[in-house]
Amino acid sequence: MxxxxxxxxxxxxxxxxxxxxxxxxxxxxxxxxxxxxxxxxxxxxxxxxxxxxxxxxxxxxxxxxxxxxxxxxxxxxxxxxxxxxxxxxxxxxxxxxxxxxxxxxxxxxxxxxxxxxNVDVIDTGRFNDKCFFNMAGMGFDAHISSVFAGNKSRGLTGYLKLGFREVLNYKPQTYHLYIDGEKYERKAVVISIANSSQYGNNAHIAPGASVKDGLLDVCVIKEFPMYKLPVLAYEMLNAKTDHSDMVEIIKGKHIRIVRSQGDAIHIDGEPFFMGEEIEVTVAPLSLNIITPS
Ligand SMILES: Nc1ncnc2c1ncn2[C@@H]1O[C@H](COP(=O)(O)OP(=O)(O)OP(=O)(O)O)[C@@H](O)[C@H]1O
The missing domain is CATH 3.40.50.10330 (Probable inorganic polyphosphate/atp-NAD kinase; domain 1)
Known part of the structure; x- marks a missing residue:
């Protein structure tokens, strides 16, 4: 060979x-x-x-x-x-x-x-013209990512400090979601489009997501009182958000998101800016990747 x-x-x-x-x-x-x-x-x-x-x-x-x-x-x-x-x-x-x-x-x-x-093949996502492989989205996490991008070093501690500072001032937005022909209007703190189940650090926002099902999981984190933040953290760390009253998950192949103003988005955790309308699609089984067998 x-x-x-x-x-x-x-x-x-x-x-x-x-x-x-x-x-x-x-x-x-x-x-x-x-x-x-x-x-x-x-x-x-x-x-x-x-x-x-x-x-x-x-x-x-x-x-x-x-x-x-x-x-x-x-x-x-x-x-x-x-x-x-x-x-x-x-x-x-x-x-x-x-x-x-x-x-x-x-x-x-x-x-x-x-x-x-061991070479496997997995689904990938598109967020307008950009590819994503794990998770992309908008709302509070994208806002934090865009503020955090100015920092010289990365790391969880700095990210968490910034998150606590910004969370007090963050206002949820109204999003119009069109998912495979169905229309949803949701007021949300975060909209995440998940290919895999997790954000990272074992925080599972979309416990039922699969990278081989030809679908994306649209996760809507609704407005919630601050005292429930530890509950959400517990649910994510224990992969329970699919039964949460704070998170709604809708699976789909073709998603259009319309928001009232262009703002920060994140693609696999890195910040970008996009306009009011975002088209999200999945490319089934499109990336060759080495995985444990
Ligand atoms: N030498 C460099 N200086 C500044 N930025 C860099 C450099 N090399 C790469 N980058 C940028 O660093 C960004 C973040 O890297 P990466 O996502 O690998 O780390 P991370 O944010 O710690 O990880 P994770 O996303 O898993 O939390 C990448 O988008 C990349 O463009």
Whole structure:
């Protein structure tokens, strides 16, 4: 069997520590009878996407994102467009997609998953012209993401501090949702469109979501009194939001969202701005990805 050229794209600012040690660890653990490895470190936002595009146009068959959901998004978009294979070494703060796919968070074990080379195919989402792989949405979390983006370092603690500060002033919005022909009007704090079940850090907003069902889960977090925040956190950490009175989940293939004003949205946790109308679709079984068998 001929060896695959494999490129590891490492994001030095994503949440995990010790990324500089990754090349040495890969050198020690990667199965050289299957792979010829190469490494690149990202230097700015969007760089992972440029590196992945270049690698896909050269002779790399497998491209590995070493980072969190944002890095995975940039790399996976190019991998999918060029019909290559994506690998993940989770190194983010949340690692939503990696956790959902049960890719080990310990790097040595994640490298072993790559060595085993079990290639699966999963659904992906579109949010207007942008691809998403784990979760995209709008509302309070997107607002926080856009404020947090100015921070030099990532990490859960800073994110939580900012969240507590902003939550007191945040006002819910009214959204018009058109899901596979049905119309819903909802006042919400957050609208999340879930491909996998979880936001990251084992917070499951859409416990019944599957990346292989050709559907997206529209999760509406309704306005709720602050004292119920711990209840929502408990429900998410225990994957119980499908029975919550704070969260409504509607599955669909084609979703149009109309809101009163353009505002921040997030795509796999990274902030962008979009206008009042957003079209969301699913591309069933469209990404080749290495998962534990
Ligand atoms: N050298 C760099 N300097 C600044 N930003 C970078 C650099 N390299 C990559 N980025 C950006 O960092 C963003 C966030 O990375 P990533 O999502 O991997 O980490 P995270 O936010 O800690 O993880 P998670 O999304 O799982 O919580 C990516 O969108 C990427 O564009």
């Amino acid at each position: 001929s060896k695959s050229n494999i490129l590891f794209i490492i994001n030095p600012i994503s949440g995990g520590k010790d990324k500089l040690k990754i090349p040495a660890l890969i050198d020690a653990k990667l199965d050289r009878s299957k792979f010829n490895p190469n490494f690149s470190f990202t230097e700015y936002v969007g760089h992972a996407s440029e590196i992945a595009e270049e690698a896909a146009n050269k002779n790399f068959d497998v491209i590995v994102a070493v980072g969190g959901d944002g890095t995975i998004n940039e790399v996976a978009t190019k991998v999918m467009q060029h019909d290559k294979v994506l690998g993940i070494i989770p190194f983010g703060s949340g690692n939503g997609l990696a956790r959902f796919l049960k890719i080990p968070l310990k790097s040595a074990e994640a490298i072993q998953v790559i060595n085993n080379f």
